[in-house]
Amino acid sequence: MDAETLPISGERVAIRVHHWLRQQLMRSRFRPGEKLKLRTLAEELGVSPTPVREALARLVSEGALEQVDHRSARVPVLSDVRLREVCELRCDLEGKAAERAAERAGPADAEALAAIHARMTQARVEGRMAEMLVENERFHMQLCALARMPVLLRMVEGLWLQCGPLNAGLQHMRFLHRPEDHPHHEVIRGIRQRDGGLARLAAQRDITLYADALLRRLPEINATQER
Amino acid sequence: MDAETLPISGERVAIRVHHWLRQQLMRSRFRPGEKLKLRTLAEELGVSPTPVREALARLVSEGALEQVDHRSARVPVLSDVRLREVCELRCDLEGKAAERAAERAGPADAEALAAIHARMTQARVEGRMAEMLVENERFHMQLCALARMPVLLRMVEGLWLQCGPLNAGLQHMRFLHRPEDHPHHEVIRGIRQRDGGLARLAAQRDITLYADALLRRLPEINATQER
DNA sequence: GGAGCAAATTTGTTATCACAAAACTCGAAC
DNA sequence: GTTCGAGTTTTGTGATAACAAATTTGCTCC
Incomplete structure (x- = not known):
């Protein structure tokens, strides 16, 4: 489950480090406000x-890190208004992606999406929260990929990355809804029935629920920030 | 008007080079498909x-450049569908920005916007097309800034940068509309009257007109691409 | 004249080094 | 106990060099 070492994938070292750091950020290894030190990371990775x-x-x-005093890079501390903005943009962009995906995806795509959600639910009920978060991300990214809009996909990935460091606050959270009421189900139904409006609304509801939960936890998350 | 040398602004060399390259891309110095060579650029800039x-x-x-064969970077060649996607996303995001700007901006902001548009019109009638493009960009970025949504602003800047290399094709273009019919006027009116819906529609019409003109020129622009 | 191939050159990648600025440490003075 | 300051350490930046991969060149052979 853990990968303290550099993934073998990719050829260039810089690319591997980039992917590794991205993964670490999504797994909330670094706290908001924490400075990332060049030589420390280099030594840990052996490069x-x-x-x-x-x-x-x-x-x-x-946008996954922010430059502080024109020198070092640190994990951004998301304010309340900034988190709201990110989630609002996610609603717009992922909503559009869901609608477009419903128009363009085939039956096999819908089933692949359902399979991802099933794995996510399984991980959740068995308490493997980190894995649950990974599968949740996979679900959203796969949905955006089905829209066949590469520029949109890249922007959504960027927005996710900005929320990544906060996901640790979700690990110990209670269920937001009963498994059978999960908004993902309606998203999948929208894709199956080629109902763009349904898929859009369901995706937006999913994000709104996530945002509300995160906003409630934000004060205590930011209280643990570094410095 | 020209700046073959590195701008003095900014302290770190890497930042200055980044700004310089960004500017050159917006001024269409590099053609779509052109490879950017490390040592050539370094020698030209004396770093x-x-x-x-x-x-x-x-x-x-x-997204302003694309990695080719995991090694060198080149200016992307925008296909028809990709340009449509970028413009559609610009419509959505800049439309939202215009709406929010109308709700949040004050009278002074509206006049500042009008002043930018006046300079742009002046540059256009006097044939200073490069300057016209700069002022046009300033207008759109200022509009987004008025929405006070920094994440949105960053994303819109990224989308503009992707269209930058194509702007050369607009330099010798006929007027898209008579000066008094320019959509910017309605955007400004929307800001003045705090009419978010009007501002949004006008901004989107502006982008659509731009997109249509660019799409007509796209074949001949891409015909001049490198390699 | 064109295709194939090897040598030479170009080009991108990464490690190392020197340097400057920031951060930290440790006393001394009040 | 707190504050200030000098010296040390840490940390990021940028140039250089060594290396590898890709590209180009130029020659031969057909």
């Missing part, structure tokens, strides 16, 4: 500072 | 390859 530098620069450009 | 590398990596992450 030189140069590719780590490139990876950090990319993450800053993607 | 070492290291900061140029970081700048290129950032631009790839922003």
